[in-house]
Structures are given as structure tokens and as C-alpha cells.
Amino acid sequence: MRLRKNLAGLLILGLVYLVATGLMLRRTVREATSDKITLRVSQWQLEGGVRQAFDAMARRYEQLNPCVHVVVISVPDTIYQQWTKTQLIGDNGPDVVEYGIDFLDVARFFAPITDEVMKPNPYNRGTPLEHVPWRDTFLDAMANADGFNKQLNQYYAATLTQHSMRLIYNRPMLQAITGADEPPRDYREFLALCDRVRTYAREHHLLLAPLANSKDTVIGVANYVFDSAASGLAARLDRRRCMLLTPTDLGITYLRGEWNFNSPEPRVGLELLQDLGRNSVPGFLQLTRDSALMDFVRQRSLMIIAPSWEASSLKELCSFELGAFRFPVPLQNDPIYGRHMLGPYSDGSMATLMAMYINRVTPHQKEALDFLYFITSVEGNQIFTDVSTWLPAIVGVKASDYSRQFLPVYDGYSWGVGFLNFTGVETITFIRNRYYLLWGPTGGAKTYADALDADLRPRVLTDLKREVRSQVQNLTRQDSAAVAQQFASPAAPAATLSLLPARLEGRTFQIIDSLCEAQR
Amino acid sequence: MKTAIMLLGFCLAAGAASASPLAAGWQALANYRAVDALRIFDGVRAATDTALAREARFGHGVALLDLQPVTGAQLDEARRVFTELADIGADDAAQGARFFLGRIAQHHQPQPDPVEAARQFRRLVSEHGNSRWAQAALSRLALLQIYELDPAAPPAVRIAEAGKLLAQARTPAAESELHYTIANALFFYRLPAADALPHLLAAERLRQLDWPTRVEVLVQIAELSRLAGDRVQAAKFYRTFLVENPRDLRVYIVRQHLAEVDKPAP
Incomplete structure (x- = not known):
């Protein structure tokens, strides 16, 4: 009996093999x-x-x-x-x-x-x-x-x-809560709306939060909010005068003590993020992207943080009409943060x-x-x-x-870097693993900033060392490839060698110089 | 016999139109196939044509530097091959070998030796000043002088020392790279940014910068000109930037600054 079963199995396997080969x-x-x-x-x-x-x-x-x-x-x-x-x-x-x-x-x-x-x-x-x-x-x-x-x-x-991060909202619910279906126009209106949602939930005994959020989706919007808030700092750090910063620039200036997370603009950024967390579904740091979607689809939140690539799925999943708007980061006219702000803000790097x-x-x-x-x-x-x-x-x-409301806005300040992405994997992991110090029950902007500044430096050094290794390997390999390319060409030898430009090699030396300085 | 067969094979592989039996080797190396390249170069190393044999040995050395993982023995072998080539002869292979001796000391060794790298580059520049290898070595030598050779000296002194290399630049590309390198160092060491402006202007005028460097330089010239009060020059470079890079992420800020310098002087 068992032999027959084995034989049948082998026959099926052989048949499948034959069909696949065919x-x-x-x-x-x-x-x-x-x-x-x-x-x-x-x-x-x-x-x-x-x-x-x-x-x-x-x-x-x-x-x-x-x-x-x-x-x-x-x-x-x-x-x-x-x-x-x-x-x-x-x-x-x-x-x-x-x-x-x-x-x-x-x-x-x-x-x-x-x-x-x-x-x-x-x-x-x-x-x-x-x-x-x-x-x-x-x-x-x-x-x-x-x-x-x-x-x-x-x-x-x-x-x-291309993609963008947006706050997507439940249009009929907004109408029911506020009597209007227009999203908030600035930061103060956004905070007022979140307060209104909580009051509405209490009055109607609803399990309802202003914002569905998760540990996955918060990353994109946190970067946008923080980088926008840090726009004025970025302008000051642009010592090369090219209106653009690189992660390496951020690392070098951090090591040189030209800024830290307790500098005025980063502190504002962290306070904005603290507000964001306070208005999100409780415990969102434990939730995944799917849970956040579920909270929104089941109408347990008025808004959700969503990248534009979720938009088509949400349209299919939701039985209600949707709207979308950009997170209204405060501008120069904000009564509390205005003096630190330099906007309008672009939707990050284009x-x-x-x-x-x-x-x-x-x-x-x-x-x-x-x-x-x-x-x-x-x-x-x-x-x-x-x-x-x-x-x-x-x-x-x-x-x-429909997707037009997700079109990124690029008319504004963008410095080409993410302060929370910083120099590389070491710093990113460190920054993200300590989110609980910002959004946890006993956390806050200052607690988080202090924790980052206390232990970030060795991580920056590690990232920059790794970058040097990668750049040196790249330089050496490209030397060989560029020379080979020129010798392979049947044309007469070129007057100049097409090696990687000194700009890139100079950057490597600058990182090495900064590492030596930091370790002195 | 074996060599002859290999040569025939390589010639066929390279195609009848190839100028040199080594072309397939160089092409393999350009495609990051160091193993294939080595096989081809090694098949020709014993050729009776001296120039061909020297090029094959040079190719052998270059391929060794790209054969992953690069071991200490490979580096020693490459150094030995390059030293032989550089010390006997003055042809392209000799100059290229001298260049790579500098590069091995500068970047390939586990412990870089900037003094030895600079020595090789200086020798190349003094013996074959007009060659493409020497001209490529100039900006590499400048980087060593600025960042590596004498870290105790004030940055301004090191940069000035590198500036002397401008007199040795024979090609627009080399001159342009040197100007850019000096300007970039001035920014890095927080020396007066205005000092970088003449170097950036010279680099831009030579029209040799690769596109990403040029984009950066246009903005830098415009910004430094604005800060120095040269509104006309600032406006000219902001406009050039906008025409050449209409979709750059800096367009918004550039337009703001252009509007500022376009306003009538108070």
C-alpha cells in the first residue's frame, strides 16, 4: 500500500517535471x-x-x-x-x-x-x-x-x-465633526481639529482618534516634518554655498559641534513630532502599516498618514469619500514657532x-x-x-x-538631506530605536534630544568610516575601469583620463580629516 | 602553441575590427571581469612585440588591482610589475605604471602611505609633465598636499602649497580640477569663502567640469557673488543655473535669490 502511494507520488512528480520541461x-x-x-x-x-x-x-x-x-x-x-x-x-x-x-x-x-x-x-x-x-x-x-x-x-x-506623504481624511466624518469638509489650512487649525475630534469622540462615546498611524508609516511623515522645521538650520550649515547638503555634510558638522538635536530648529522639529504622536492612535509605535489602514478603514480615526502609493488601495477599501492634504508644518507666521521657521517647504527632495x-x-x-x-x-x-x-x-x-491631490509640491525649501536619516545605517537605527523616548508615556522632545545627543557621536563616526571604506573601494575600482575603457577604445589615446572627478575624491579626504579631528 | 591558440581565440572574441589583441582584455576589465581580463593579458605577456608585451603587463597589473578580493600578494605583484614598467621605459605603460604606483600607496594599501604616493606623483609630473597620466596625477597630488602630507600645518598654508601646482597644469581638465579642489578645501576649512570665488570662476571658465560639479559651481559662484555685493555677476550665474537646470530641487531658492539681486540697488 505504502509502496503504491510512493509510486503514485513519484509518478505525479515525474509528470510535473515533464510538463515543466515541455x-x-x-x-x-x-x-x-x-x-x-x-x-x-x-x-x-x-x-x-x-x-x-x-x-x-x-x-x-x-x-x-x-x-x-x-x-x-x-x-x-x-x-x-x-x-x-x-x-x-x-x-x-x-x-x-x-x-x-x-x-x-x-x-x-x-x-x-x-x-x-x-x-x-x-x-x-x-x-x-x-x-x-x-x-x-x-x-x-x-x-x-x-x-x-x-x-x-x-x-x-x-x-x-514619484511619491508623496499625505494626510488622507474621511470627508463625511470631517463634515459630521466640524460642519465643513475643508481640511485644516495651517498648524494651529490642525491642532484645533485634533482637539475637536477627541471632544467629539468623548461626547459620542466613540473609539475614535484624530490620526491613524504606525511604526512603518510614521517614518516618512516624521522626516518631512523634521526636515521642514530644520530648514533654517540647513541654510546655516550650507557652508559650501551650494544650497544643498549631503548626509556627509550633516555628519561632519555634527562632529564639529555646529549643531545637535537640542539646537533651536531641531528642538522645534521634535516638538512638532511630539504633537504628531499625541494626536495619533494610542500605541501606534507597536502597530504595523496594515493595522493603521484597518483603523482608518473601520472609521476609528478621522485621518491617516499614508504614502501616495497606498492611495489607490484606500480608494478601493473605503466605503466613504476621501480627501487628502499636506501636513501643515508651521510657517514664519506661526505664533509660537514662527521665528525658527524657514518656509514654504518643498515635499522633500524632488x-x-x-x-x-x-x-x-x-x-x-x-x-x-x-x-x-x-x-x-x-x-x-x-x-x-x-x-x-x-x-x-x-x-x-x-x-x-484622484491622484492629483497627492502630487508633491516642490515650490519651497528643500536641502536634499534627511536629518533623521543622517549619515547611514548606524545613526538611522539608533534614532529609530529610541522613538519611545519621544512618543512613549514618559517621553518628550527634550528627553529624546538628550538621549540622541548623548550617544549619537560614535554612531556617526562608524557611519562615516564605513562611507570612507566604500568610497575608497569605489575609487580604486573606477580607476581600473576608466583606464581599461580608454585602452579598449580603438580611437587614439585621449588627452585626459576619465577618472572619477576630484570632487568625489576630495570628499573622501574631507571625511578622513574630520574623523581624525573628531578622534583627537 | 597554447599561446598562439589563445591569441587566436582572443582575436576572434575581440572581433576582426579590434586594433589590438589586448582590446578584449581591456573591455573585460572595463566590464569588471578581472578574471577574464587577466587570462587575456597573461596570454600576451610573452609576445615578441615589445610594446604589446609591455601593454599586456601593464594590463596584468591593473587587473590585479581589480580582482576581488584584492589580497596583499596581489598588491605586491602589481607593485612589482608597475615598478619594472615604470623604471624601464618612458612609454604610455611606464607612465601609467608610475601613476598606479602612486595610487597603490594612496588608496590600495591597507595602510595608505601619502608620502610615497606624493613621491610617485611628483616623479611622474617631473619626468612626463605633459602626459595625461601626469595631468591626472596633479589634482591627486593636490589632495595629498591639502589633507594628508602635513596635517600640522595650517590649512591655509597647505592650500597655498597645492595652489603652486597650477603652474604645472597643461590641460584645461587638470587646471579646472585643481581650481575646484582648492575652492572646495577653502570651504571645508571654513577659510574666507570669498577666496574661493576666483578659483570657481576659473574652473567654470575652462568648461571642463562634469555636470554635477558644474551645477554646484554655478550656484556657488552666484551665492558668493551675491554675498560680495556683485549683483550683476550673481544674477548672471543664477540665470545660467536656471536655464541649464530647470528641474533642479534648488530652483525655488535660486529664484528667490535672483529676485533679490534683480531688485534695484537701495
């Missing part, structure tokens, strides 16, 4: 005998609408290019990095790959697109972007971590979307996301580049935006009526 062979034979080029594109966004958007772009691209067949491979984010790297290491990676600079090894796996970015996108013919360099058709001019790789000084990726890279070893480099051109053209990105309801990355592409 399917694989069929695909291989079809690819080998077809005149068409098969372009494989991988991505990890499984949120509603995105896969459909990729399919729609692929089908339209095939219409325009009948010789190319596009296969979109969607892989869950939990295994995407491992899957992609395994494929790329085995020289079997997709032709176009969604990737992130945080996954590392960009230079090893992907082809730079630097030579292409100053030429117009051919798919923009007949549009207002017809003669605009490809780079400048992106809302951020490719000035995001993946678009322009600062360490390698090369353009690498084309991006598809950075488009969802970076698509070209596999360095694909035999279809030309087609892969052409596909990138298409998906980032006015037509291609409009398809993506319409089907996914995510925000566009390309100038002139229209967001849907």
Missing part, C-alpha cells in the same frame, strides 16, 4: 525560431494596478515595434533582490531590471546611460518635449540616487513615478522612483534602451499613470483626478 522547451524553441527579439523586464511592484500598467506599456510598445516581444516578470519584493542578483550573477538576468542603489553592485551589473541622457527621447516626437534632452524630461532631471549615481558619476536608471536599469551584458542593449525611452516618454508614462493611478515621473504627463 513548457520550458516550447518557450525556448519559440524564442530560438522566432524572428522576434524577446525583451525580459523584471519589477517588484505588486500593488494594485502596477502589473496591469506594465502589461499595457508592453503591449503598446509591441504595437510600435512588432519585432520585439516584451515579457514582464513580476516578482514579490520579499525575494526580489535575491532573485535578481542570482540571475544577474549567472549572466541570465532580465534585459531591463527594476533595481535600487541600496542593492549595491550597480556598476557590475548595469550599463550606464550617460551618453544618451542629453539626447532627446525619440518617442517624444510631436510632443512639447520633442527637442528636450531625455534627462530634462524627468520631473527631477534624473537627479535621484538611481538616475544619477553620485559615486560612479554616471547616469544609470530611468524612473517611472526624486522620481521605480528605477529601471539596463543589464550590462544583455545582447539586446539597443532594444532595452529603446524600451526605456518608450516607458519614460509622454505616451508611455501616461499609460503607466492612467492604468496604475500612481503619479507620473515625466514632465507634462497628467495625474488622474
Whole structure:
């Protein structure tokens, strides 16, 4: 009996193996005998609408290019990095790959697109972007971590979307509580609304909080609020006079004692965050993103902190009408904090996301580049935006009526850094692991600031040391690659070597200098 | 026989149009495939054509510096190969080898040796001043002088010492890099920012800056000009920045400052 069961199991296994082999062979034979080029594109966004958007772009691209067949491979984010790297290491990676600079090894796996970015996108013919360099058709001019790789000084990726953090609110509930459905216009109105919600909940015996929140979602809005509050400090720290700070600048100036978390602007930032926590669902630091969504969907809160990529899901989940607004960080006219503020504030750094890279070893480099051109053209990105309801990355592409309220606002101050993201993994972990000192029952702005300033310095040093190691390795590898590139060229030797610019190397020396100074 | 077969294979792999049998090796190295590159270079090291053999040995040394993980033995081997090449001959391989001897001391060694790095770079500059290798070495030497060689000296003195290298710059790229390096050091050491302005203007005028550096320099010139009261120059560079970088995240602040300097003088 047992033998028969085992035999049946083996038969099923063998059958499955045969079917799988057959399917694989069929695909291989079809690819080998077809005149068409098969372009494989991988991505990890499984949120509603995105896969459909990729399919729609692929089908339209095939219409325009009948010789190319596009296969979109969607892989869950939990295994995407491992899957992609395994494929790329085995020289079997997709032709176009969604990737992130945080996954590392960009230079090893992907082809730079630097030579292409100053030429117009051919798919923009007949549009207002017809003669605009490809780079400048992106809302951020490719000035995001993946678009322009600062360490390698090369353009690498084309991006598809952008995101913002918003407070989404229950429109009928706001009407019921306040008699109006307009969201608060400034910080004082926001605090007053939160008070009103608590009073309403008490009077009506409801389990209702002003704001649904979680340990996951609070990070984005906390960064925005804190960085906005620290805008005046950032302006003072910009000693290089380039209207921009880097995480390294923050680390070096912190080590030099030019600021700390008890400086006036950071203290304001922490007080604003304390208010944010006080108006959130109690115990939110223990909650996950899904719990926060549930609190809002079940109408246990009036508002929720949500990134724009949740917006389409919320629209499907909620039975009530939604509205959205930016967190109203105080401006110069605020009666309490005004003297420390320097606004208006931009929605953080303008950075488009969802970076698509070209596999360095694909035999279809030309087609892969052409596909990138298409998906980032006015037509291609409009398809993506319409089907996914995510925000566009390309100038002139229209967001849907609903997603328009999530469009980031960039007319304002932004210094390009996150004070709470600081110098790297050591400081970020330290700062986040002590949130309880800000939002816990006995916590507060001063307690948190003191705790950070007491123990942050060694973490900054560790992060900066790690950065030096990474930059030196990068410099040495790029020396070899740049020299090799020049020797490989059949043209006459160039008059100059295209090594990484002294700007990057100088930065490494400056960090080393600061580390030595700090340890003296 | 084995070498001949390998050579034939490499020639085929490189394609008939390749100018040198080493092109495939260099291409492999440019693609971060140091193992493949080494195999190709080592196949040609014994070639009877001296120039080809020297280039192959040079390639061997460069590939060793990129073969991960880079071990102490690899570094020693690369240093030995480069020393031989640099000490015998004056060709491109010799100059490149001298450059890499400086780079090994500067960055590759577990314990960097800035004095030895500077010695190699100075020798390269004095022996082959006009070469691309020497010109690339100038800004690296400037960085050593500013940040590493004499940390006890006041920063202003170190920067002034680096400034003397400007006289050795023969290419616009080298001159531009030196000006930028000096300006950047002035900011870093909190020396009067106004002193950086002439260097930034010179670097910009040479039109050699890569795009991210140029964006930064345009803003810096505009800001320093505004602070120095040169409203016309400030406005010119704010405008250049806006035209060249309409989507930069600094556009809002630049417009604010441009409006300020565009106002009639009080």
C-alpha cells in the first residue's frame, strides 16, 4: 500500500517535471525560431494596478515595434533582490531590471546611460518635449540616487513615478465633526481639529482618534516634518554655498559641534513630532502599516498618514469619500514657532522612483534602451499613470483626478538631506530605536534630544568610516575601469583620463580629516 | 602553441575590427571581469612585440588591482610589475605604471602611505609633465598636499602649497580640477569663502567640469557673488543655473535669490 502511494507520488512528480520541461522547451524553441527579439523586464511592484500598467506599456510598445516581444516578470519584493542578483550573477538576468542603489553592485551589473541622457527621447516626437534632452524630461532631471549615481558619476536608471506623504481624511466624518469638509489650512487649525475630534469622540462615546498611524508609516511623515522645521538650520550649515547638503555634510558638522538635536530648529522639529504622536492612535509605535489602514478603514480615526502609493488601495477599501492634504508644518507666521521657521517647504527632495536599469551584458542593449525611452516618454508614462493611478515621473504627463491631490509640491525649501536619516545605517537605527523616548508615556522632545545627543557621536563616526571604506573601494575600482575603457577604445589615446572627478575624491579626504579631528 | 591558440581565440572574441589583441582584455576589465581580463593579458605577456608585451603587463597589473578580493600578494605583484614598467621605459605603460604606483600607496594599501604616493606623483609630473597620466596625477597630488602630507600645518598654508601646482597644469581638465579642489578645501576649512570665488570662476571658465560639479559651481559662484555685493555677476550665474537646470530641487531658492539681486540697488 505504502509502496503504491510512493509510486503514485513519484509518478505525479515525474509528470510535473515533464510538463515543466515541455513548457520550458516550447518557450525556448519559440524564442530560438522566432524572428522576434524577446525583451525580459523584471519589477517588484505588486500593488494594485502596477502589473496591469506594465502589461499595457508592453503591449503598446509591441504595437510600435512588432519585432520585439516584451515579457514582464513580476516578482514579490520579499525575494526580489535575491532573485535578481542570482540571475544577474549567472549572466541570465532580465534585459531591463527594476533595481535600487541600496542593492549595491550597480556598476557590475548595469550599463550606464550617460551618453544618451542629453539626447532627446525619440518617442517624444510631436510632443512639447520633442527637442528636450531625455534627462530634462524627468520631473527631477534624473537627479535621484538611481538616475544619477553620485559615486560612479554616471547616469544609470530611468524612473517611472514619484511619491508623496499625505494626510488622507474621511470627508463625511470631517463634515459630521466640524460642519465643513475643508481640511485644516495651517498648524494651529490642525491642532484645533485634533482637539475637536477627541471632544467629539468623548461626547459620542466613540473609539475614535484624530490620526491613524504606525511604526512603518510614521517614518516618512516624521522626516518631512523634521526636515521642514530644520530648514533654517540647513541654510546655516550650507557652508559650501551650494544650497544643498549631503548626509556627509550633516555628519561632519555634527562632529564639529555646529549643531545637535537640542539646537533651536531641531528642538522645534521634535516638538512638532511630539504633537504628531499625541494626536495619533494610542500605541501606534507597536502597530504595523496594515493595522493603521484597518483603523482608518473601520472609521476609528478621522485621518491617516499614508504614502501616495497606498492611495489607490484606500480608494478601493473605503466605503466613504476621501480627501487628502499636506501636513501643515508651521510657517514664519506661526505664533509660537514662527521665528525658527524657514518656509514654504518643498515635499522633500524632488526624486522620481521605480528605477529601471539596463543589464550590462544583455545582447539586446539597443532594444532595452529603446524600451526605456518608450516607458519614460509622454505616451508611455501616461499609460503607466492612467492604468496604475500612481503619479507620473515625466514632465507634462497628467495625474488622474484622484491622484492629483497627492502630487508633491516642490515650490519651497528643500536641502536634499534627511536629518533623521543622517549619515547611514548606524545613526538611522539608533534614532529609530529610541522613538519611545519621544512618543512613549514618559517621553518628550527634550528627553529624546538628550538621549540622541548623548550617544549619537560614535554612531556617526562608524557611519562615516564605513562611507570612507566604500568610497575608497569605489575609487580604486573606477580607476581600473576608466583606464581599461580608454585602452579598449580603438580611437587614439585621449588627452585626459576619465577618472572619477576630484570632487568625489576630495570628499573622501574631507571625511578622513574630520574623523581624525573628531578622534583627537 | 597554447599561446598562439589563445591569441587566436582572443582575436576572434575581440572581433576582426579590434586594433589590438589586448582590446578584449581591456573591455573585460572595463566590464569588471578581472578574471577574464587577466587570462587575456597573461596570454600576451610573452609576445615578441615589445610594446604589446609591455601593454599586456601593464594590463596584468591593473587587473590585479581589480580582482576581488584584492589580497596583499596581489598588491605586491602589481607593485612589482608597475615598478619594472615604470623604471624601464618612458612609454604610455611606464607612465601609467608610475601613476598606479602612486595610487597603490594612496588608496590600495591597507595602510595608505601619502608620502610615497606624493613621491610617485611628483616623479611622474617631473619626468612626463605633459602626459595625461601626469595631468591626472596633479589634482591627486593636490589632495595629498591639502589633507594628508602635513596635517600640522595650517590649512591655509597647505592650500597655498597645492595652489603652486597650477603652474604645472597643461590641460584645461587638470587646471579646472585643481581650481575646484582648492575652492572646495577653502570651504571645508571654513577659510574666507570669498577666496574661493576666483578659483570657481576659473574652473567654470575652462568648461571642463562634469555636470554635477558644474551645477554646484554655478550656484556657488552666484551665492558668493551675491554675498560680495556683485549683483550683476550673481544674477548672471543664477540665470545660467536656471536655464541649464530647470528641474533642479534648488530652483525655488535660486529664484528667490535672483529676485533679490534683480531688485534695484537701495
